[in-house]
Amino acid sequence: ITIPQTKGKPRLLLMGQRRSGKSSISGVVFQKVSPSETLFLESTARIHKNNLSSFMEFQVWDFPGQIDVFDNPNFAFDMDAIFGEIGALIWVIDAQDDYLEAVARLNNTILHLQRSYPHINIEVFIHKVDGLSDDYKLDIQRDVTIRIQDELSDQGVENAPVSFHLTSIYNHSIFEAFSKVIQKLIPRLGQLEAMLTNLCRTCRFEKAYLFDVTTKIYIATDSTPEDMASYEICSDYLDVIIDFTQVYGNWQRSPDWRKHLEQAPWMQPLEDQVACERAESGMVLSDAQRPIMLREVDRFLALVAIMKEGSYEKMPQINMNVDVVVKGLTEFFEITKPKETRTTTETIA
Ligand code: GDP
Numbered sequence: 001i002t003i004p005q006t007k008g009k010p011r012l013l014l015m016g017q018r019r020s021g022k023s024s025i026s027g028v029v030f031q032k033v034s035p036s037e038t039l040f041l042e043s044t045a046r047i048h049k050n051n052l053s054s055f056m057e058f059q060v061w062d063f064p065g066q067i068d069v070f071d072n073p074n075f076a077f078d079m080d081a082i083f084g085e086i087g088a089l090i091w092v093i094d095a096q097d098d099y100l101e102a103v104a105r106l107n108n109t110i111l112h113l114q115r116s117y118p119h120i121n122i123e124v125f126i127h128k129v130d131g132l133s134d135d136y137k138l139d140i141q142r143d144v145t146i147r148i149q150d151e152l153s154d155q156g157v158e159n160a161p162v163s164f165h166l167t168s169i170y171n172h173s174i175f176e177a178f179s180k181v182i183q184k185l186i187p188r189l190g191q192l193e194a195m196l197t198n199l200c201r202t203c204r205f206e207k208a209y210l211f212d213v214t215t216k217i218y219i220a221t222d223s224t225p226e227d228m229a230s231y232e233i234c235s236d237y238l239d240v241i242i243d244f245t246q247v248y249g250n251w252q253r254s255p256d257w258r259k260h261l262e263q264a265p266w267m268q269p270l271e272d273q274v275a276c277e278r279a280e281s282g283m284v285l286s287d288a289q290r291p292i293m294l295r296e297v298d299r300f301l302a303l304v305a306i307m308k309e310g311s312y313e314k315m316p317q318i319n320m321n322v323d324v325v326v327k328g329l330t331e332f333f334e335i336t337k338p339k340e341t342r343t344t345t346e347t348i349a
Pocket of ligand 1: 018020021022023024025127128129130168169170
């Protein structure tokens with residue numbers, strides 16, 4: 001088996017036992033498959049290389065559970081090709097099944113990686129936790145954590161970069177977990193967070209997220225405490241807007257077409273045309289009277305924020321501040337932005 005090298009791309013690798021949920025996860029997060037459709041997905045039996053171009057380039061390699069890459073005389077795996085450039089290894093454990101075997105395989109993998117590729121973050125997804133009680137979830141997480149840490153310290157490995165996430169494809173937890181995984185791979189994340197925190201302060205936003213539009217993973221948020229409900233509202237809102245743009249048109253409009261769509265009084269005089277350049281939208285949530293706003297940053301990124309009650313009147317001022325931050329964000333990502341968007345799935349084996 002030869003695995004093509006893909007130099008220079010941060011790569012995520014998805015591994016775990018057969019039926020642990022790998023194909024479902026990459027389907028739901030990267031291909032917009034609805035969770036219920038995953039019931040009919042073919043279980044992973046090959047190595048999928050899923051090349052997804054968004055604001056950064058991720059690769060999700062979906063490994064079949066039955067292949068042990070470290071201990072398999074039948075396969076000559078090129079370890080460097082598999083692990084050489086990856087940023088994070090995501091190991092999926094089925095929490096609804098007996099996980100001892102999965103934990104043992106994971107331990108083995110971590111020990112191997114620590115020897116040759118100690119920089120790789122190991123992200124353990126304790127998966128399929130929907131339907132489990134909160135107490136039970138935490139019990140499982142504690143049990144898995146202890147089993148891994150004990151084994152590692154028995155083997156003399158300290159401070160391995162292992163993190164744990166409770167996930168399910170039936171709610172937003174899988175996106176939340178991916179967000180955390182990706183954020184660790186973003187250089188200078190603190191700077192991004194500071195920009196959003198500042199924006200929240202000057203505009204009196206409750207919470208702001210910078211979303212990768214294709215995956216609904218959030219790249220950064222402001223420094224206020226994590227809040228799953230806000231993330232859910234913002235990501236659902238993003239979905240609505242994407243559906244709208246798919247029905248009513250593309251975000252990339254030529255200047256002529258923009259002129260055609262947005263004639264006076266909406267269109268500013270020629271020298272001020274930037275004012276209408278981007279997609280933006282606002283909506284007031286009926287439950288809490290809080291307005292929510294979305295602002296396109298570029299082809300891949302969108303800023304979504306929940307405002308405080310009553311801030312709708314200050315929109316002109318808010319828009320000005322948002323403009324400045326959007327400009328800052330665009331500059332920040334200038335280096336990592338790919339030229340075109342493209343999703344390809346190749347199967348190698
Ligand atoms: P793979 O062999 O690791 O690729 O596993 P699959 O993606 O084929 O998933 C195996 C089964 O697990 C499928 O029937 C999925 O519908 C189911 N599954 C995946 N994720 C979840 C989850 O978060 N919760 C539940 N309850 N089932 C899941």
